[in-house]
Amino acid sequence: MAQDEQQVLSGLAEIVNEETGVDAADVQPDKSFTEDLDIDSLSMMTIVVNAEEKFGVTIPDDEVKNLTTVGDAVKYIQTAQG
Amino acid sequence: MTADRRIVVTGLGATTPLGGTMTQTWEALLAGESGARALPQEWLDRYDLPVTFAATIKQHPSEVLKKVEIRRMDPSAQYAMIASREAWADAGAPEVDPERLGVAIGTGIGGVHTLLDQYDVLKEKGPRRIYPLTVPMLMPNTASGNVSLELGGRAGAHTTVSACASGAEAMGYAAAMIRDGRADVVVAGGTEAAIHPLPMAGFAAMRALSPRNDDPTHASRPYDVDRDGFVIGEGAGVLVLESYEHATARGARIYAELASIGMSADAFHITAPEPEGAGASRAMLEAVERADLSTRDIMHINAHATSTPVGDIAESNAIRRAFGDATDDISITATKSMTGHLLGAAGALEGLITVLSLYHRIVPATTNVDNLDPEISLDVVRGEHRKLPDGDIAALNNSFGFGGHNVALTVKSI
Numbered sequence: 001m002a003q004d005e006q007q008v009l010s011g012l013a014e015i016v017n018e019e020t021g022v023d024a025a026d027v028q029p030d031k032s033f034t035e036d037l038d039i040d041s042l043s044m045m046t047i048v049v050n051a052e053e054k055f056g057v058t059i060p061d062d063e064v065k066n067l068t069t070v071g072d073a074v075k076y077i078q079t080a081q082g
Numbered sequence: 083m084t085a086d087r088r089i090v091v092t093g094l095g096a097t098t099p100l101g102g103t104m105t106q107t108w109e110a111l112l113a114g115e116s117g118a119r120a121l122p123q124e125w126l127d128r129y130d131l132p133v134t135f136a137a138t139i140k141q142h143p144s145e146v147l148k149k150v151e152i153r154r155m156d157p158s159a160q161y162a163m164i165a166s167r168e169a170w171a172d173a174g175a176p177e178v179d180p181e182r183l184g185v186a187i188g189t190g191i192g193g194v195h196t197l198l199d200q201y202d203v204l205k206e207k208g209p210r211r212i213y214p215l216t217v218p219m220l221m222p223n224t225a226s227g228n229v230s231l232e233l234g235g236r237a238g239a240h241t242t243v244s245a246c247a248s249g250a251e252a253m254g255y256a257a258a259m260i261r262d263g264r265a266d267v268v269v270a271g272g273t274e275a276a277i278h279p280l281p282m283a284g285f286a287a288m289r290a291l292s293p294r295n296d297d298p299t300h301a302s303r304p305y306d307v308d309r310d311g312f313v314i315g316e317g318a319g320v321l322v323l324e325s326y327e328h329a330t331a332r333g334a335r336i337y338a339e340l341a342s343i344g345m346s347a348d349a350f351h352i353t354a355p356e357p358e359g360a361g362a363s364r365a366m367l368e369a370v371e372r373a374d375l376s377t378r379d380i381m382h383i384n385a386h387a388t389s390t391p392v393g394d395i396a397e398s399n400a401i402r403r404a405f406g407d408a409t410d411d412i413s414i415t416a417t418k419s420m421t422g423h424l425l426g427a428a429g430a431l432e433g434l435i436t437v438l439s440l441y442h443r444i445v446p447a448t449t450n451v452d453n454l455d456p457e458i459s460l461d462v463v464r465g466e467h468r469k470l471p472d473g474d475i476a477a478l479n480n481s482f483g484f485g486g487h488n489v490a491l492t493v494k495s496i
Binding site: 019020021042043045046049052053 | 148149150153154210211213214215
């Protein structure tokens, strides 16, 4: 079942906070995972896997490199949820 | 190793079955407390373990570490991090060139919780769900790597692995780094987090663990005639070692001198100690000689004494073989009677206890020795703590490990 943007964003922020300690409030659509949130590739893979489980979607490895910002990830998850 | 650079101890840290800090651990030792307690009920229900207790850590890491640190570090690294931070602060957070700061933290088993928990994930959910930090969490050097990262130590980060001698060997390795001129300050010790159903079942299958399920706090009873195995423990002990010049130049408090290390291998059996103690006595004598001491100078030994029927006698024989008649004048204690056996952290924790015994001039009494085994021909400190004399004194800390590893450390008072 598709969730609205705000639901996905807050769910994703929770995952990012748990994995990296970044304040959930800082996880905003315009933020870059690497440049702004200082998230390394291993942490990114964990976030992806946890997001797959939480949102019931699949995010192929090839797609992960296109998810530059939090907004990119939210949009991808929403689309994948259909 | 050359003897021209003296190595001193300037900081202590630990998290153990007796307390969340070295200070709490020392106070609990003087109070004669036991760290043994029942295992979580869910393990007992699920695995039907033959031994239902262990010396689990007193303070859960979540009380002092950030949630993210808990998530991203195996418990073996968490314990080492807690102990290292305490030791570093206790040493006054010395200012040192990062390239002159080293780390040496041993472990017997490494990240076994991560390994086994992730194997469960693999079987239940498949490879896609495996935590991407699994490998850096399960590797045995996960603790030394994380601590080096935390403190910015760039002289080298090392991990000694020699079962229950790992922690002592790390302290010897650290001392060698300073003696060889590779570092001025080294954070050294041991860590272990192996209280998990599989290692528990493995040790129980060897009949190495005391099965005294109805009385956990009296199960670890080194030297007592009714001892029937060790009590598995967990935690970490870490100290800050410094060259004497570096420590005095910055006006650091000095607890004691780590004077030497003696090492040998039994090459006798993969787990059983050589019964006459030839290898262990060679390690002790080497330690004494390298410290420029004679056997008469050793006033105290913190023994390995794990509470196994065979091991305690082999060590007793080894001590008498090394020290001869001088053995009668050595105050010997087995603090595993209170802490349990911390495996790869044991030698480190007992090294710290030996340092504090010299610093405070008091040997904590061994507990649970209701009837001293007549085959143990040692002056076992029991009943009351033993005051050590004033003046220059020295002590040994023994550690032995499966694989036939023998390590003895000499500590001198300052």
